[in-house]
């Protein structure tokens with residue numbers, strides 16, 4: 580459960596999402612959803628010619644945690660090389676969020692992370708990869 584202070588932080592950030600929007604001509608566009616909660620996240624990533632993430636925006640709908648975590652993710656990856664951002668560990672991302680999450684909420688928090696990874700690698704990050 581959240582303490583009041585953290586919930587307040589989430590609610591405030593939710594009203595002031597910095598990275599919500601659309602990037603025209605983005606290099607990476609990917610979308611996925613979280614059926615258990617109804618969250619949907621679509622990410623847009625703009626790369627420099629050198630492969631640095633110049634901008635990331637997201638669009639979507641869903642619970643506060645899914646939207647705020649996408650906003651925080653964009654802050655984390657902007658300015659990084661794509662290869663570096665691809666290596667962002669799940670645990671490190673959760674630490675950045677600073678939330679003590681129940682298993683259901685974890686899925687909400689990690690949706691943007693999952694969408695980013697899938698988009699960045701152009702493949703699914705779970706075990707569904709098929710060998711050539």
Ligand code: ZN
Pocket residue numbers: 613616617618641642643644645686687
């Ligand atoms: Zn959710």
